[in-house]
Amino acid sequence: MSRSDLPALTIADLQSLLRRKEVSPRQVLESLRARIESVEPKIDAYVSIDFEAALKEAETADVNLPLGGVPIAIKDIINVAGQPCTCGSKILAGYRSPYDATVIEKLRAAGAIPFGKTNMDEFAMGSSTENSSVKVTRNPWDVSRVPGGSSGGSAAAVAAGAAFGALGTDTGGSIRQPASLSGLVGLKPSYGRVSRFGVIAFASSLDQVGPLTKTVRDAAMIMSAMAGPDRHDSTSLPDPVPDYTKNLGRDLKGVRLGVPKEYRVEGIDPQVSAAVNAAIKQLESLGAEIVDVTLPHTDYGIAVYYFIATAEASANLARFDGVRYGYRAKDPKDLLDHYGRTREEGFGEEVKRRIILGTYVLSSGYYDAFYVRAQKVRQLIRQDFVKAFEKCDAIVSPTTPEPAFKLGERTTNPLAMYLADIFTNTANLAGICGISVPCGFAKENGSQLPIGLQILGKSLDETRILQIAHAYEQSTDWHKARSPIALDSK
Amino acid sequence: MAKNTDLDVGYVSKLARLNLTEEETRRFQKQLADILKYAEKLGEVDVSQVDAAAHGVPMFNVFREDTPCDWLTAEEAISNAPHKANQLFVVTKVVE
Numbered sequence: 234m235s236r237s238d239l240p241a242l243t244i245a246d247l248q249s250l251l252r253r254k255e256v257s258p259r260q261v262l263e264s265l266r267a268r269i270e271s272v273e274p275k276i277d278a279y280v281s282i283d284f285e286a287a288l289k290e291a292e293t294a295d296v297n298l299p300l301g302g303v304p305i306a307i308k309d310i311i312n313v314a315g316q317p318c319t320c321g322s323k324i325l326a327g328y329r330s331p332y333d334a335t336v337i338e339k340l341r342a343a344g345a346i347p348f349g350k351t352n353m354d355e356f357a358m359g360s361s362t363e364n365s366s367v368k369v370t371r372n373p374w375d376v377s378r379v380p381g382g383s384s385g386g387s388a389a390a391v392a393a394g395a396a397f398g399a400l401g402t403d404t405g406g407s408i409r410q411p412a413s414l415s416g417l418v419g420l421k422p423s424y425g426r427v428s429r430f431g432v433i434a435f436a437s438s439l440d441q442v443g444p445l446t447k448t449v450r451d452a453a454m455i456m457s458a459m460a461g462p463d464r465h466d467s468t469s470l471p472d473p474v475p476d477y478t479k480n481l482g483r484d485l486k487g488v489r490l491g492v493p494k495e496y497r498v499e500g501i502d503p504q505v506s507a508a509v510n511a512a513i514k515q516l517e518s519l520g521a522e523i524v525d526v527t528l529p530h531t532d533y534g535i536a537v538y539y540f541i542a543t544a545e546a547s548a549n550l551a552r553f554d555g556v557r558y559g560y561r562a563k564d565p566k567d568l569l570d571h572y573g574r575t576r577e578e579g580f581g582e583e584v585k586r587r588i589i590l591g592t593y594v595l596s597s598g599y600y601d602a603f604y605v606r607a608q609k610v611r612q613l614i615r616q617d618f619v620k621a622f623e624k625c626d627a628i629v630s631p632t633t634p635e636p637a638f639k640l641g642e643r644t645t646n647p648l649a650m651y652l653a654d655i656f657t658n659t660a661n662l663a664g665i666c667g668i669s670v671p672c673g674f675a676k677e678n679g680s681q682l683p684i685g686l687q688i689l690g691k692s693l694d695e696t697r698i699l700q701i702a703h704a705y706e707q708s709t710d711w712h713k714a715r716s717p718i719a720l721d722s723k
Numbered sequence: 724m725a726k727n728t729d730l731d732v733g734y735v736s737k738l739a740r741l742n743l744t745e746e747e748t749r750r751f752q753k754q755l756a757d758i759l760k761y762a763e764k765l766g767e768v769d770v771s772q773v774d775a776a777a778h779g780v781p782m783f784n785v786f787r788e789d790t791p792c793d794w795l796t797a798e799e800a801i802s803n804a805p806h807k808a809n810q811l812f813v814v815t816k817v818v819e
Contacts, residue, residue: 331799424779438778467785468778536762547739554740556814558803571815573742585741590755592739593730603762608775610768615776647754648761664779692780 239264241394241719244303244451251296251303258291258302262348265304269349269395272718275376277368278390280309280352281317287348298344299458305340306390306399309350310357311442312431313337316347320433321355321365324553324560324579334431335463336400336442343458351386351399355581356550357407357435359383360653363644364583371640372415373718375680378637381411387445388415394719398446398455402432404439405538406632406657409669412445413632413685416671416716418702419445420452421657423692424664425470427456428463436545437468439538439661448712449670449703453477456695472693480700485519488701491526491625496656502635508673508684509631512705516629519704526621526628530613534659535651537614540594540607541662546584547591553579586647615663622691627698630656632669632685636677656687666690670702671711681714730755 239247239261250256266284273279287304294302307313310320312330314337319325337347354364362370362385372380373393380389384401388411391399401408403421412419420443427442434440444455454477461474492513517523555561555575562578565571580588594603621628633653643650660667672686686705690698706712732752736743743751797810806813 328803331795331802425782464787468782470780530768533765533768536765539758540762540765551740555805556812557801559805561805565815568815568817569740572740576740577742580741582747585743585747586751586754588739588741589732589735589743589751590758593735593755596735596738599729605775606765606768606770608777609770609773610765611779612773612776613768613770615779648757651758662779 236260236264237267240268240397241715242397243447244300244397244454245448247303247397248300251301258294258296258346259288261302262287262291262304262346265395272393272395272721275718276371276373276389276393276395278351278370278386278393278395279306279349280319280321280367280386282349283316284348286315287346290346294346295344300340300454301344302346303344303397304346304348305455306349306351306387306396307337307347308353308384308387308399308401310353310402310433311336311400313347313350316350318350318433319367320357321353321367322579322581322584323366326560328558332431335428335465336459337431339459339461345458351384351390353386354383355584356433356546357383357402357404358546358583358587360406360410360650361638361643362386363640364581366581369640372637373716374416374682375637376718378639378682379414381414381637383407384445385411388412388417388419391415391417391445391447392716392719394715398444398451400442401445402440402442403661404435404542405661406654408443408445409632409657409667409685409687410653412669414637414683416683416714417445417447418449418452418668418670419443420456420668420695421660421666422456422460422695423666425468426460426666426693426695428466428469430463430465434549436542437549438545439542449699449706450478450481452668453481453699470693475696477696477699480696481703483700483704485516485521485701485704488521488627489524489625490516490521490701491524491621491628493526493528493531493621493628493630495528495531496630498655500634501631502675504675505631505633505635505684508675509686512672512686513629515708516701516705519708521701524625526624528617528621528659530610530617531659533610534614534662535655537607537610537662538654538658539590539651540603541611543587543591544595544604545591547588547595550584550588555579583647611662614659618663618665627701628689630687630689632656632687636675636682636684660689665692666695666698668698668702670706672709673711730759
C-alpha cells in the first residue's frame with residue numbers, strides 16, 4: 234500500500250505494519266498530516282493540531298506497546314498538556330491545558346500519540362456539532378449534513394480517514410449518536426469505568442469518555458488501554474480491567490438479546506427500522522436468542538435527562554467566572570457586572586439555555602418538583618434495566634431514530650434536537666454501557682447515510698457487548714464501506 | 724409538578740449570574756416553556772415509594788490517604804488567568 238493510504242487503516246492493521254517495521258511512527262504521522270490537510274477544508278473536524286510535538290513523540294515511540302506509535306484524535310473537552318482545550322466555547326479561547334487528563338496519561342503509557350483536538354458542540358451540549366463557537370463540522374458521507382454530536386469532530390475525522398481512531402465523551406449519546414450518523418463504532422463505557430479526571434465536566438453523574446473507531450476491535454484496544462480506577466476520580470470503579478479483545482471472535486450461541494417493545498415508537502425512519510430489524514435477524518442467525526423485554530419508563534428518559542443534565546451543568550459551569558482562566562469581560566464596573574457579562578459574552582446560546590433550565594430546576598421552590606422527581610424517575614429507569622437484564626444479556630435497538638439530518642435543520646427547535654437522543658440517554662441515566670455499530674445505509678437524495686445498531690449491556694459488561702458487536706460486524710460488510718470523503722483522491 | 728408558567732427567565736438569569744439580552748430572554752421563555760410542558764409527563768409517574776438516584780451506579784464515600792504529590796507549580800496554576808500579577812489572580816474589586 235502507498236503511504237498516502239495509511240490513514241484509511243484500522244488501528245489493528247496499522248499496529249501490525251508498525252510492528253513489522255514496514256512503516257515508522259514518523260511516516261504514519263506525516264501521511265496523516267497530508268491526509269488531514271487534504272480533507273480538512275471539506276469537513277472541518279479539527280480545532281487544533283500539534284504535529285511538531287507529535288513528531289517528537291514519534292521519534293521515541295515503542296511500537297511494541299499496546300498502541301505504540303498510533304496517533305489518536307482527542308475531543309477538545311479532554312485536557313492534553315500543552316495543547317489548547319476550548320470545549321468549542323469562546324469562554325475557553327486561548328486556554329492551554331497545564332496537565333494531561335488521566336485518559337491521556339494512560340493512552341500515552343500505552344504508546345499512543347494524542348496529536349490533535351476535534352470539534353464539538355460547546356461544552357458537549359448538542360447532537361449536531363453546530364453549537365461549536367469555532368466552526369461547523371460536516372458529515373463525510375454527505376457534507377450538507379451534520380456528523381452528529383457532540384463528539385462530531387471525532388466522528389468526522391475518523392469517517393473521513395483523517396484519524397485512525399478518536400476519543401469522544403458521551404453524556405446522553407454524544408459518542409454513540411455521531412458514530413451512528415458517521416458509519417463508525419462508538420462505545421460509551423459503564424459509568425465509572427473510565428476516569429473523568431481532566432475531562433471538563435458537563436454532567437458529572439452521566440459523563441464518560443469512550444472511543445470512536447472504524448472497527449469493534451479498535452474500540453476494544455483503546456478501552457483496554459484507557460479503562461480503570463484512578464485516585465483522582467472517586468467515581469471511578471475499582472474493578473480490574475479485563476482484556477477487552479479477549480472475547481472477540483467468540484460466537485453468539487446461548488447469548489440472549491432483548492428487544493424492548495417501548496423502542497418501537499412512532500417517528501423512526503422506516504429505513505432505520507428495516508436495517509435494525511435485519512440486523513436483529515442476522516444476530517439470530519449467528520446463534521443469539523431474541524427475547525422480548527420491557528423498559529416501561531423509557532418514555533420519560535428525555536425529560537429526566539434534561540432536568541438532571543442541565544442541573545448538573547448549571548453547577549459545573551459556575552466555575553467559568555472569568556477569574557482563574559478563560560474569558561473575562563472588559564472593564565467590569567463591579568463583581569455582578571463582571572460575572573454577568575463574562576458569561577453572557579463567553580457562552581453560546583445552547584449553553585445559556587441549559588444553564589437557565591438547570592438553575593431553574595435547582596432553584597428554591599422547584600427543586601423537589603423537578604430535580605428530585607427526575608432523580609426518582611431515574612431510579613425507575615435504572616430498575617427497568619436491572620429487571621430487563623434478568624431476561625437477557627444485552628439489549629438491541631436503533632442508535633438514533635433517523636440518519637444524519639441537514640445542517641441548520643434543527644438549530645431553531647431545541648426540543649426536536651433533544652429527541653434525537655431518545656434511544657441513547659437512558660443508558661447514561663442507568664450507568665450501563667452501550668455501543669453503536671454500523672448496520673446499513675439509508676438512501677436520501679442520492680446520498681448513502683449510515684445507520685447504527687445500538688447494543689446495551691449491564692454495568693461493567695463491556696466485554697459482552699464488544700463480543701456481540703464484533704460477531705455482527707464480522708458477519709456483514711458495513712464496516713468496510715468508506716465515506717465519499719474517505720475515498721476522495723489523495 | 725409545578726406549572727411551567729412559573730418560569731421567569733429574567734429572574735433565573737440573575738440567579739445564574741448570566742446576563743441575557745431582552746431578545747434572548749423572550750426566546751428562552753418560549754422555548755423553555757415548551758420543554759417544561761413536554762416534561763410535565765413526569766408528573767404522571769408514581770414516585771411515592773422510590774428513593775432518588777444521584778448516580779446510575781450506587782456509590783458511597785470513597786476514601787484514600789491524603790498523601791502529598793507533585794502537582795502544578797503556582798506559575799502553572801495561574802498560567803491561564805485572564806489577569807494576574809505577582810503570581811496571584813487579579814480579581815474585580817469586591818469591597819468598597
